[in-house]
Amino acid sequence: MEIKYKTPHESVVSARLPKGVAMVPRKPDFREFKNVPKYWFDNNPYITHGMNVFSVFIPDGERFFIQSINYFENDVRDPELKKLISAFKQQEAIHYQAHEDFNNTLVGHGIDLDFMLRRATGSFDFLGKYTPKKIQLGITVFFEHLTATGAHLLLAVPEVGEKMDPYMLEFWQWHAVEEIEHKAVAFDIFEEVGGGYFLRIFSAILALVVLAVPFAGAIRPMIKKDGQLGNKEAGRGAMEFIRNKKIGRTFVTKFLSYFKPGFHPWQLDERELLFKWIERNPSEDKELSSDLTH
Numbered sequence: 001m002e003i004k005y006k007t008p009h010e011s012v013v014s015a016r017l018p019k020g021v022a023m024v025p026r027k028p029d030f031r032e033f034k035n036v037p038k039y040w041f042d043n044n045p046y047i048t049h050g051m052n053v054f055s056v057f058i059p060d061g062e063r064f065f066i067q068s069i070n071y072f073e074n075d076v077r078d079p080e081l082k083k084l085i086s087a088f089k090q091q092e093a094i095h096y097q098a099h100e101d102f103n104n105t106l107v108g109h110g111i112d113l114d115f116m117l118r119r120a121t122g123s124f125d126f127l128g129k130y131t132p133k134k135i136q137l138g139i140t141v142f143f144e145h146l147t148a149t150g151a152h153l154l155l156a157v158p159e160v161g162e163k164m165d166p167y168m169l170e171f172w173q174w175h176a177v178e179e180i181e182h183k184a185v186a187f188d189i190f191e192e193v194g195g196g197y198f199l200r201i202f203s204a205i206l207a208l209v210v211l212a213v214p215f216a217g218a219i220r221p222m223i224k225k226d227g228q229l230g231n232k233e234a235g236r237g238a239m240e241f242i243r244n245k246k247i248g249r250t251f252v253t254k255f256l257s258y259f260k261p262g263f264h265p266w267q268l269d270e271r272e273l274l275f276k277w278i279e280r281n282p283s284e285d286k287e288l289s290s291d292l293t294h
Helices: 045-070 079-110 113-130 133-156 164-180 185-192 195-226 233-242 243-257 269-282
Strands: 003-009 283-285
Touching: 045 079, 045 113, 045 133, 045 185, 045 195, 045 233, 079 113, 079 164, 079 185, 113 133, 113 195, 113 233, 113 243, 133 164, 133 185, 133 243, 164 269, 195 243, 233 243
Parallel strands: 003 283
Antiparallel strands: none
16 A cells, blocks of 8 residues: 655755755654454564554653753754754654554554553653763763664665564555654764763663563563463564574674764664665655644
């Protein structure tokens, strides 16, 4: 099925972006989530449910990311960065809604959405309540790198996408493209407001400690409630996927680059990945409003 992409906000070009790259807030026309098979990733309940949990965590994450940037937006003086902040929030607001739409269809497959939502909301609420504002921004910087790492993996390694239902592949590739387009925005804000290497790394470690347990802890109950906990074939398939050397090497290399002094997200030039997807998916211009961007 062909997916239409409307561009409800103006595209943003900036000297802070590599030549040829623009941040384009696209509103996808995904209407057929209800027709997506229950096990949409390689017909494997283990991997599918892991991705489902990730999707459920995304809306609360997007709210957290936007809020962490709102705290410092008035401290940003560079007009180029201010333009990118606006586009960043527009893209993230659309991601929020798209994943809400997909997540709501999980209920039709008998998935306990409330259980996972409580874990996601509780985790990000904890970070928002008990951590300083600059650390919250550092956490956003880290998660933007983490999602950009997954985006790179999906767009650069065909073995990943080949295992997905085609409709879900398009859904995740659209999200991946925009994650790459705005992968440096939070990082540049963090640097402009005085965030240094130590704080960036501390924020990353804190994010992993606080969120890894509830995230991982949501997957097993979902598999168990689905009656798939003892599915040895699914377990073998999941381990085979995880142990794929090309997938693992690509993910680990890009992920670990974050911890190097002097790191910047655009040190990895991913324009070719963006351009290939954009050529296949031209956008249309329309209007959109979102209360998440304010």
